[in-house]
Amino acid sequence: MNKKNIIKSFIDFFSSKGYISSINNNVFNNLSQDILFNNSGIAGLFHYFDQNNVLNLNNKNIYATVQKCVRISGKHNDINEIGDSKTHATSFYMLGTFMPIVGDLQKTIIDIYSFLKLFLEEKNMYITIHPECQRALEVWLKLIPRSKIRYDISNTWQMSNQYGYKGYCTEIMYNYLGCEVEVWNIVIIDKFIENGIETDLDHIKIDTGGGLERLNMILNDDDSIYDDESFWSVFSVLAHHNDSILSREKNIIIDHIMTIDAIVFSNIHVSNVGRGYILRKLMRRLFLYFYKYNLQIEKIVYSMNNILLSPLDTMSILFDEYALFINLISVFQKYINSKKVQVINNKKILTVENIVYLHGTLGVSYYLVELLSINEKDIVIENKNVDYYDLLKENNVVSNKYNFSHIIQYIEKNSFSQKEFNYDIMSQNTGLIIFNNEKQVFQCNINDEYYVLNVDNFVYPTSGGQEYDRGTVIFNNQKVFSITNVINYNNINIIFVKCLLSFSFESSSSFLLQVDEHYREVHSINHTLTHIIGTICQKYFFNTIHQISSKICYNCCKISFYFGNEFLLTSEKLLYLLKKEISKNLILKRRKMYFYDAVKNNYKYLNKENYKIFVNVVEIYDKDTNQLLFKDICGGTHSVNFKDYIKSLQLTVLKINKHAYSINYGIK
Structure with missing residues (x-):
């Protein structure tokens, strides 16, 4: 029995019982912005539970879902459990059943208990209920003897103290390897809280859930959810690469890659706010182990190829962020070894002033400083009782790390023509370009403005926001593109390009790159200008390959081939x-x-x-x-x-x- 078999059995069983069944790999609900990630099965369907939505009044449907969940923020945060816990993960699949309008508790309990009995030994199952939940006790007594029911005063659930649903729980526990494992939780929602005041609902609502990974662990007699056979290949790669990696560290590496993949699959991009910030924090935590053991991203991700939702995108974003991480490590180490950091008894003491400077000026966030101080024993953070996160926020100290949403807002604010985003990565991770690729022949019109985002690790020797001199692109001996601005914005080089005359590209055209003296030794600028030509000339990309390779590419970049829907050309x-x-x-x-x-x-x-x-x-x-x-x-x-x-x-x-x-x- 494996996880795919369990999911199929779950869907088949509950579909036969009248439930509308579905599988959702997206880790957030577009219709509910109250939480960053779906942290439970109900989060993916919460819009159906909204009693203020008139569309739900006549909804008598009942649902069974397999929901991908992430718990690394907010009320449900399991990140500190990972590695040591045998049953916790930051991302997992929740099997759940839901009755959002009128709940039938007896049908719910009978259906779930019948499903679990298909796989689990009934003698090892027992039930917990809240002492005051009489309705749950009455149903269970029809199915099992009283001796298998225990009271537990902690069996309550509520969304928050001030607003949301509330109810008692009844849990199905399983004796496994001498431990008590919760395999299913049934929430009987009968109250609604608003401004701290509780009111009774006209009808109960039902929310249930059971962790797929835990059920799979029991069915396969595994000691931990990480002992699953789907992880054997990556464990082998880690052991072969470095046999000194601790078991808990291997679990953390696997867990974090799985969660990063789930977030990336849901089309969430790295940023300094919201979901994107959580994604970055998780990657930084993962990279400590890559850095510590000199692990190879591509080899590890490749070994997990069959269990990841989006392995190529995950590998790509890991490469990008790891390059930035290594750069920040270098900046951090250079700073802590400087005279600006006090050394006492061979310990490097980071003061509040050091933290603010690292975070605000050098772009090394306090979260990363915390991680590095744990990893490197000779670093001590002074005044640990200080809430540095609040301190930095109150003083409006913004870390100089790039944020795609900020860049896009910046472009929109300045009324640049936003035609289409096409993200292409070349040798040094260049290239978010706005351009129009719908026309059969690319036509550049006078005053058309283009924008190139260069995320090389190159940082100009001046502070963010500094403007630089211009460069030009020569086409058929005419100056056709002018670099109107090159701005280092949050450690990203933004290159603004303006078309100086109207023209179209011909297959026999030749290009010449001319760069002002300031750029002569700036590798990333040459590289980006090359990319401007190569991307805009997409219609004639073969010609572009020939022309650019003969003049520039042997020195500074790789060539990008666009194959459309074809994965490979012979x-x-x-x-x-x-x-x-x-x-x-x-x-x-x-x-x-x-x-x-x-x-x-x-x-x-x-x-x-x-x-x-x-x-x-x-x-x-x-x-x-x-x-x-x-x-x-x-x-x-x-x-x-x-x-x-x-x-x-x-x-x-x-x-x-x-x-x-x-x-x-x-x-x-």
Whole structure:
């Protein structure tokens, strides 16, 4: 029995009992903004429980759901339990049944108890109820002997002290390996609180839930929810990489990746507020272990590929944030080793002034400082009784970490033309660009304004908000783009580009990048300007590859191919399209070599037993100049699927949206 089987059995069983059944992997409810994440089954359906919504008055439906939940904030926060607890996780699936308008307690209890008896031994089950919940006692006495029912005064539930529903609970417990495990909780909602005043409801409402992972643990005789066979591959990778990783640390790593994946799957982006901030905090906590043990993100995520909801997007965001994390670690270490930090008895003492400077000026948040002080024993935070979070908030100290929502608001406030967001990541994580890619031929009109977000780790040697001189892009010997502003905003380089004359792109066009003297040694600016050309010329991307690679790309960036709905183009088809688009005399060369030799710099990502596998290296050259235009590692005399190579080599596959993929090839 595995989790998929349990879910199927749950859906089938309750559908047969008249429940409307569904599975929801989204971790927040768009219709309820009161909580950051769905922390229980009812959170995903709470709009049906709203007694003020007239649409619910005649809703007699009953529901059974499998709801992905996250508990890392607010009232329900299990993050400090992770690692030591055998039954807690920051994300999990809640199996639940609901009667939002008129509850039938007897049907609910009979249905749930009957379902659990399909899997669990009845002799090991017993019930807890609140001493004053007579209606629950009456129903249970029809099903089980009185000796299996216990009173528990803690069996109450309410949303908050001031507002929301309230009721007694009855729980189904299970004796497992000498411990009492709660397998199901039934909440009988009979009161509503408003401004602290309770009123009785006309009809009870029913909210029930049982953790899928706990049930799965019992059914498979596991000692912990983390002993599930779906985690064996990642445990193996962690043990092989570093056998000194503690068991609790492995659990934390797995738990946090699972939760990050669930949040990313729900289309939540990293930011400094709300859900995005919780996502960032969780990643920072995870990265301490990556940093401590020098773990490889791609190898670990790849080992969890079959159990993650969105592995490619998760890997992408982990890469981005880890680069920023390492940069912040470097900034932090440089600062604490400076004369600005007092050292007493070989301990580095961080004062309130140090904390404020780290958080507000250097962008190292207090949360990260806390984590690092725990990890590095020679760092001590002075005055731990001070609530630094309130202190920083009251003094309006804002950490200089990038926030996509702030950037977008900034753009909208300044009336930049927002046509379409297309997120593309190249070698140094550049590229949120606004551009129009709906037309068959891209037409640039005079005064069109474009905006490029560069999230390189490069930081200008001045404070945020500083403007810099301009640069230009030359097209067919004419100045067509002017860089109107380059602003370092919250440690992000925002490049504003304005079109100086109307023109369309031709397949035979050539481009020349001209950058003012200020930018000559600024790698990230050159890289971003290259990206401007490459992205705007999407219609003629093959031509762009040729022109840019001959002038710039060997020095500073990777090439991005857009394949639309096609996941991969064969080398032969690519050769044909290249010939057609740029009218060049091209030749394709194949040569066989060992896998190890083909990817020397990435050998650490490979399984050792694969080092003697043969692969075919495909290269496309300009026959006249013998210039390498394209290089790829394709299927050879091996059995490994090419998609597996994409996940483990220097090729990075990133899902841009539901209809497009970008495959980045490193040409050196």
